[in-house]
Amino acid sequence: xxxxxxxxxxxxxxHDKFKNWPYSQGYCIxxxxxxxxxxxxxxxxxxxxxxxxxxxxxxxxxxMESRWPWICTMCGKCENVCPMEIDIxxxxxxxxxxxxxxxxxxxxxxxxxxxLETGNNLRLxxxxxxxxxxxxxxxxxxxxxxxxxxxxxxxxxxxILTTIHNKLVNTHTEDLKHWWKIFHAAGEEWTVAxxxxxxxxxxxxxxxxxxxxxxxxxxxxxMQQLDVKxxxxxx
Amino acid sequence: xxxxxxxxKIFTRTKVHSCRGTVGDFKVLLECNGEKRTAAVEKVILxxxxxxxxxFSSYGLTxxxxxxxxxxxxxxxxxxxxxxxxxxxxxxxVFLVGIDTESNSVIFEEIMQACLKLxxxxxxxxxxxxxxxxxxxxxxxxxxxDTRDAGVIYIKFTxxxxxxIQLADGSVCIEFTDEITGSILKxxxxxxxxxxxxxxxxxxxDLSRIFELEKDLNGFSQGDNVHRLTxxxxxxxxxxxGAARGVQSLPDQFVDADNAxxxxxxxxxxxxxxxxxxxxxxxxKCARCLTCYRLCPYRAIQVNTRVxxxxxxxxxxxxxxxxxxxxxxxxxxxxxATDSGVPVTEVIRPAxxxxxxxxxxxxxxxxxxxxxxxxxxxxKKLPRGxxxxxxxxxxxxxxxxxxxxxxxxADGVMILTxxxxxxxxxxGPRHAQQRVEQIREHFRSxxxxxxxxxxxxxxxxxxxxxxxxxxxxxxxLLAMGPIRSKSEKE
Numbered sequence: 001x002x003x004x005x006x007x008x009x010x011x012x013x014x015h016d017k018f019k020n021w022p023y024s025q026g027y028c029i030x031x032x033x034x035x036x037x038x039x040x041x042x043x044x045x046x047x048x049x050x051x052x053x054x055x056x057x058x059x060x061x062x063x064m065e066s067r068w069p070w071i072c073t074m075c076g077k078c079e080n081v082c083p084m085e086i087d088i089x090x091x092x093x094x095x096x097x098x099x100x101x102x103x104x105x106x107x108x109x110x111x112x113x114x115x116l117e118t119g120n121n122l123r124l125x126x127x128x129x130x131x132x133x134x135x136x137x138x139x140x141x142x143x144x145x146x147x148x149x150x151x152x153x154x155x156x157x158x159x160i161l162t163t164i165h166n167k168l169v170n171t172h173t174e175d176l177k178h179w180w181k182i183f184h185a186a187g188e189e190w191t192v193a194x195x196x197x198x199x200x201x202x203x204x205x206x207x208x209x210x211x212x213x214x215x216x217x218x219x220x221x222x223m224q225q226l227d228v229k230x231x232x233x234x235x
Numbered sequence: 236x237x238x239x240x241x242x243x244k245i246f247t248r249t250k251v252h253s254c255r256g257t258v259g260d261f262k263v264l265l266e267c268n269g270e271k272r273t274a275a276v277e278k279v280i281l282x283x284x285x286x287x288x289x290x291f292s293s294y295g296l297t298x299x300x301x302x303x304x305x306x307x308x309x310x311x312x313x314x315x316x317x318x319x320x321x322x323x324x325x326x327x328x329v330f331l332v333g334i335d336t337e338s339n340s341v342i343f344e345e346i347m348q349a350c351l352k353l354x355x356x357x358x359x360x361x362x363x364x365x366x367x368x369x370x371x372x373x374x375x376x377x378x379x380x381d382t383r384d385a386g387v388i389y390i391k392f393t394x395x396x397x398x399x400i401q402l403a404d405g406s407v408c409i410e411f412t413d414e415i416t417g418s419i420l421k422x423x424x425x426x427x428x429x430x431x432x433x434x435x436x437x438x439x440x441d442l443s444r445i446f447e448l449e450k451d452l453n454g455f456s457q458g459d460n461v462h463r464l465t466x467x468x469x470x471x472x473x474x475x476x477g478a479a480r481g482v483q484s485l486p487d488q489f490v491d492a493d494n495a496x497x498x499x500x501x502x503x504x505x506x507x508x509x510x511x512x513x514x515x516x517x518x519x520k521c522a523r524c525l526t527c528y529r530l531c532p533y534r535a536i537q538v539n540t541r542v543x544x545x546x547x548x549x550x551x552x553x554x555x556x557x558x559x560x561x562x563x564x565x566x567x568x569x570x571x572a573t574d575s576g577v578p579v580t581e582v583i584r585p586a587x588x589x590x591x592x593x594x595x596x597x598x599x600x601x602x603x604x605x606x607x608x609x610x611x612x613x614x615k616k617l618p619r620g621x622x623x624x625x626x627x628x629x630x631x632x633x634x635x636x637x638x639x640x641x642x643x644x645a646d647g648v649m650i651l652t653x654x655x656x657x658x659x660x661x662x663g664p665r666h667a668q669q670r671v672e673q674i675r676e677h678f679r680s681x682x683x684x685x686x687x688x689x690x691x692x693x694x695x696x697x698x699x700x701x702x703x704x705x706x707x708x709x710x711x712l713l714a715m716g717p718i719r720s721k722s723e724k725e
Contacts, residue, residue: 007410007419011327015360015388026383029368030391030415045417053415057388062418 008059017058021094023087028052034078034088046071048078048088051095069095070105074205097207104206112202112211119218120198121166130194132169136176149184154226155191161223162192162232163199193222199235254446257535257548258472258502278472278502279446280495281456283439285478287431293335294429299405302427305345312352321357325425328353329409330363332430334396338365339482340372342430347378349428354385361387362422364397364409372484433482446473447534449661455481462659466495469661470534471548474498511568512551514544520563527555527564532660552660553631566627592712594621594705595640596649599629601659602695603651609698617702618709629653630663634670637688647687647712649705654692664692684715
């Protein structure tokens, strides 16, 4: 957020700084449709229009320091209503990419570093992870109609590989059951990987293309190794 | 365009002094090269040019080498081509436009074109400071994008105008809070271009007076009334084109001129016997008080040895006859069931039954009467006892017509007119309102509920609202009970 007391001389700004971004951001007419549609508008004074305006003026320092780009959830409602068809969410992601990685907000940076190092955001060891999955499977097997249910880990030649959002093996284990029961009822040939199973991609949210490539590459590798044709990536 | 074969004559360096008569028979006093002469003309097109007023004072600026008006920049740019050498000492250019009062698309087009031309000659920082960007004209949205691609920055002021300071060297420094981000920004301009207001020329203003035309809020010779669009005025046979009727781009002005000529061709000279529906003054009754002359929105009343109404210019609105103190004016061939011109039928109340309010609704034929038909077609719930009296204009309903309706057992009377600004005769709703207020005052003085007489406005497509308005009125009358004066009540 710009410091409200500081006077910025427009002569010192390079308005063409972000001109080559391909998001039509320059055509903003500051109508505010995006601001009205945004579910995060008003948080810390944030609205999407401000970010587009800051890029247009070339307020580089202010936008890199601002909390605003990190408040956005990138849901894209703003883009749906923008009369000038500006790719606002893409622009927000690019703004996030401007920031030094060390200065990316805490949990995102920490989680992404962990994911790159260990294969998941939680640094959850393989044994613990497998234990949690099997524990959930046992609970399902106790329910009528699911007797003998087992979770197929690293099942070669399955039809579907599904990734796991880290919260599903942390605080929201119950949510795993819905998917698995559906697979079971449908008689689906499915599997989950014992390593590099992380489904969240905080490289996407932090504008880190390289990290995103690594995470995606690992999932692709899993598919290759397990000889699975289809991917269910519920993120 | 009109040709000489069609009888079009072009007078140059000619001034109009006066105009008498009506469509098909105007007598215009002209002064041409110092000679005065009267020309007999059937129809008139006014196509006067605009005038420009530079906006220095509204921004607290004075003209210097570093502060110029838009036209001045236009002249400068006229000399420039892409091969021209850059204008020395200029890096930052600021345009001030439409911050205190709204500007228009003509000025914005000029400004945006100027920006592109400037950028083509040298790389500048160009800022357009405004309140609302006006791009409602052909190609202007594209032009906006082109200027943005060329790096022009737009700064809009909706709430707080910028602080504009002219320095000792004549240049301009501007400080403001960017309304979007909240950043405080400072802008030092090497060259400041100030907008111009487009207003009617002095002569155009004279012509409006000479031809007795309604004017719009900005003084152009065409009233702010949808019925006057595109090139018509309150006077039949007098048309306005281009800058005479409002702010328009040059190409639009030429389109207007063509439209005006086409429209003139369509105004047939009416045969003298076509007088049905037109107002007529009865011989011998007129006292020549000139009330009609003052009131006629179409200037159709002619005052010679006798006062008469020109059928070709009369639109049959009936505003004159509602005010004629001698009841000397009537509309030709209109059914008139009573002396006052109201085909009002007496309401007979069934004895012993509960009270059903009787409503008489005077409906303008151009709006409320159609809305009434529409509500019936839509099967809307309407009051049990009502009658519609279709009138040519809400302003034609006279005091005596209203009173006649009450005399004929109406418990409540409504006058339903067009919306203000949408009345073909411009003043109808206002006349209706005045008369309603006048009678309501009398009602109060004799102890009658003044809510028994109301004026509402409706458009012809408002069938639902018509029904709603009448039912609401019925409910109010039910609460009041049958009409009785204070003495009767006692």
